[in-house]
Amino acid sequence: MGAFGKYLLTILTTKKVAFPFTIVLIIFPVIISDAYIIHLLILSLMYAALSLGWNYICGYAGIFSFGHQGFFGLGAYVSALLAMKAGVSPWFGLLLGGISAGAISLVIGFPCLRLRAAPYVALTTLGFSEILRIICMNLGGLTRGESGLWGIPTLPDVALGPFIISFAGGSRIPYYYVMLIIFFITAIILYWQIHSSTGLALRAIRESQDAAESLGVHITRYKLLTFLISSFFAGVVGAFYGHYINILTPTSIFNLSIMFEILAIVIIGGMGTFSGPIVGAFILTIGLEYLRAFGEYRLMIYGVLIMIMILFASEGIIRKIIPKSARV
Amino acid sequence: MTFGLFVDQIINGVVLGSMYSLYASGLTLIWGTMKLMNFAHGEYYMLGGYFVYFGVTLLGAPPVLSILITIGATFLIGLVTERLIIQPLLDKPTWETSSLVVTVGLSIFLQNFALKVWGERLKGIPYFIGGTLEIFGVRVAYHRLLILAVAILVLSLLLVLIKKTRFGMALRATAQEKNAAIMLGINFYRIYMVTFAASGAMAAVAATMLAPIFLISPWSGISCILKAFVVAVLGGLGSVEGAILGGIVLGIAENLSVIIFSSEWKDVVSFGILILVLTFRPSGFFGQKEW
Amino acid sequence: MLEIDNISVFYGVAQALWDVSLHVKKGEIVALLGSNGSGKTTTLKTISGLLRPRKGSILINGERIDQIPPYKIPFKGVAHVPEGRSLFPGMTVVENLTIGAYIPQAWAGRSEALQRVFSLFPALKQRKHQLAATLSGGEQQMLAIGRSLMAQPTLLMLDEPSLGLAPMIVVHIFSIIQDINRHQVTILLVEQNANIALQVAHRGYVLETGKMNLTGQANELLNNEHVKKSYLGLSEDAE
Numbered sequence: 035m036g037a038f039g040k041y042l043l044t045i046l047t048t049k050k051v052a053f054p055f056t057i058v059l060i061i062f063p064v065i066i067s068d069a070y071i072i073h074l075l076i077l078s079l080m081y082a083a084l085s086l087g088w089n090y091i092c093g094y095a096g097i098f099s100f101g102h103q104g105f106f107g108l109g110a111y112v113s114a115l116l117a118m119k120a121g122v123s124p125w126f127g128l129l130l131g132g133i134s135a136g137a138i139s140l141v142i143g144f145p146c147l148r149l150r151a152a153p154y155v156a157l158t159t160l161g162f163s164e165i166l167r168i169i170c171m172n173l174g175g176l177t178r179g180e181s182g183l184w185g186i187p188t189l190p191d192v193a194l195g196p197f198i199i200s201f202a203g204g205s206r207i208p209y210y211y212v213m214l215i216i217f218f219i220t221a222i223i224l225y226w227q228i229h230s231s232t233g234l235a236l237r238a239i240r241e242s243q244d245a246a247e248s249l250g251v252h253i254t255r256y257k258l259l260t261f262l263i264s265s266f267f268a269g270v271v272g273a274f275y276g277h278y279i280n281i282l283t284p285t286s287i288f289n290l291s292i293m294f295e296i297l298a299i300v301i302i303g304g305m306g307t308f309s310g311p312i313v314g315a316f317i318l319t320i321g322l323e324y325l326r327a328f329g330e331y332r333l334m335i336y337g338v339l340i341m342i343m344i345l346f347a348s349e350g351i352i353r354k355i356i357p358k359s360a361r362v
Numbered sequence: 363m364t365f366g367l368f369v370d371q372i373i374n375g376v377v378l379g380s381m382y383s384l385y386a387s388g389l390t391l392i393w394g395t396m397k398l399m400n401f402a403h404g405e406y407y408m409l410g411g412y413f414v415y416f417g418v419t420l421l422g423a424p425p426v427l428s429i430l431i432t433i434g435a436t437f438l439i440g441l442v443t444e445r446l447i448i449q450p451l452l453d454k455p456t457w458e459t460s461s462l463v464v465t466v467g468l469s470i471f472l473q474n475f476a477l478k479v480w481g482e483r484l485k486g487i488p489y490f491i492g493g494t495l496e497i498f499g500v501r502v503a504y505h506r507l508l509i510l511a512v513a514i515l516v517l518s519l520l521l522v523l524i525k526k527t528r529f530g531m532a533l534r535a536t537a538q539e540k541n542a543a544i545m546l547g548i549n550f551y552r553i554y555m556v557t558f559a560a561s562g563a564m565a566a567v568a569a570t571m572l573a574p575i576f577l578i579s580p581w582s583g584i585s586c587i588l589k590a591f592v593v594a595v596l597g598g599l600g601s602v603e604g605a606i607l608g609g610i611v612l613g614i615a616e617n618l619s620v621i622i623f624s625s626e627w628k629d630v631v632s633f634g635i636l637i638l639v640l641t642f643r644p645s646g647f648f649g650q651k652e653w
Numbered sequence: 654m655l656e657i658d659n660i661s662v663f664y665g666v667a668q669a670l671w672d673v674s675l676h677v678k679k680g681e682i683v684a685l686l687g688s689n690g691s692g693k694t695t696t697l698k699t700i701s702g703l704l705r706p707r708k709g710s711i712l713i714n715g716e717r718i719d720q721i722p723p724y725k726i727p728f729k730g731v732a733h734v735p736e737g738r739s740l741f742p743g744m745t746v747v748e749n750l751t752i753g754a755y756i757p758q759a760w761a762g763r764s765e766a767l768q769r770v771f772s773l774f775p776a777l778k779q780r781k782h783q784l785a786a787t788l789s790g791g792e793q794q795m796l797a798i799g800r801s802l803m804a805q806p807t808l809l810m811l812d813e814p815s816l817g818l819a820p821m822i823v824v825h826i827f828s829i830i831q832d833i834n835r836h837q838v839t840i841l842l843v844e845q846n847a848n849i850a851l852q853v854a855h856r857g858y859v860l861e862t863g864k865m866n867l868t869g870q871a872n873e874l875l876n877n878e879h880v881k882k883s884y885l886g887l888s889e890d891a892e
Contacts, residue, residue: 337471
């Protein structure tokens, strides 16, 4: 891989290349429409959006949350249940999934206001996520617990002039474009936030909360705002996922392994960089699938790869390979 | 609620809690000494379960020997893993996060290794001692009393080690002021290696005692580490005495809560306690003000 | 006994020491003077192995020590009392002293070493089981020095022993330092308080912004115009 790999990564992550990358993402399904590959890309986009959000609270605001999967799962269940029990359109469900995740995040964010060290924040957020999981598991009457919430409605058809885009037809391409739009919105809003005064305030908080406070930075407001934004997007992605695969179980959707993957993506890609989580998401999601060739050894190799990558590039791939000026 | 039920739950709480104390002590000790949040801690517990199972069923060894073999094996594996994946990260500035991620990778590897090699069918071993005893009108299995006895033994040994031996003093010195410890000739690499390995071995001991009660699977480590987190924080990260007290408190609290709520909400109680502690008193019982 | 040969030391990309050389003969007390940020602490840290010189070498009795791991330095008979004492706050006076005798060659004789330190510092004996964090400034300094003596060092390095201490206590500590020297311990003394340092030292060096500027016999330096203006005037204000 070596030199070519470095070149490839440089292409993918410099400012000049973000645009071509975007174009590729947009036209890809026109060229290759294999359902399996589209599915992989959808997953990659999902993880890219989730990881961007998590990187925002951790890499920029310094809040080492370990409960991102909780917002993801909550959004999924809220949207699915609203659609199934209250007949709410899944399009609204996406929004409501995000909003409910955002609302809960304010509750979860409260203890994290005082806590600063990584393990303390990690455990608090993990605790909340686990509580959400157990609640979903035990409220069987509502969620059907571990038996699974089956038959979640797909996204309703959309009429674009004379064309009708149907999500129930079995093709994944419409879902791909929906997720692509969600990803772009997430990326754009987070990029804007990071490069605005908010981002500056967050970095000040991350470097030294006390110093930032003495300079008049309103810590509470910024911390809660970051939580709100990133969890909102996690909730939207979760809601999307529910309507995409049409079945949910608490264990699969509130799974710690989702958090582990986000963690691996961000750290390997480069925490606190913007393109790191995106690159990392695609590498890890697609890479994980390629490992299927190894059959039962797949996840073992995944674990080993994570260890190896951290040992040899602990500051993240993006930082190791791309000079600061060329990064997005 | 009868008095008998109450006593039964208290005893169960203490017994289970003593195991919580055992594996939380290891986790908190690693944090206090090297500021590492070991996400693979549960997997040493899981390995312990498998090793004792193999000792008893495959080797046909008596429980005591199986337990000793388990301790030795997990200790060795701990030494090796610390040397291979933890030590290289020590000098880097990204320690706090990279150490966490590398243990996550290890955790994924070990869980799936166990799944591939030993399969996902649950495995169990018979009780070490059969029979029951009557306390306050409640029947208590001898095995449960054995669990408590082993916990007391191991934890006492740990406290003696930390407080009275040369190694223990070196460990505390390294944890409190690393540079000053280095200047006294303390090889902190070795301290870290032994502490890490010992912590895993203690979790393995807990697994050997609980194996007859809870069955062994590749995922046994998950519930272990989640409990260990809660107990360690409750006791105050870095404090072994805190973990000991915290384990007992959590064990009793959980079991008493089962009387009020049903058992499926048990974990909500423990996570709820975790969040309350972190919100209102992050340093737990005996922890430092380092949050 | 101690020979530092043209060392250059960096903190990352920032250079802290430029071609610094000094030597300490057996049995001497040598003072290393300089203002804040001049590199005095950096020099001691480099001798202790916590920093590595990018250029140059450090020798103890002819043997190079600048490339060995820091925890092996005490085995060469070197003890370092760091700036700010660096006691183990959660350990008692006795425990702090005992761990001072950690290295195997000293561990066996730790009870005798403990008695010797207690006779040197009776105040510590009175507070045997008190936590180090609860001692006064002067007592902490005594404990730090006592701890460094537990391994019977032949070279003792002290970083700013007078820092934060009342004048009377400083005088007391320095008389003890002289006492220790009379018991065949070579001493390298880093101090901002040039006045008292030069009164107990045999020779001195003056570091300025990472470069060695002056050296000479202690009484020569005391009478040196530059030293008098820059360091002796300063030190009077500090009291």
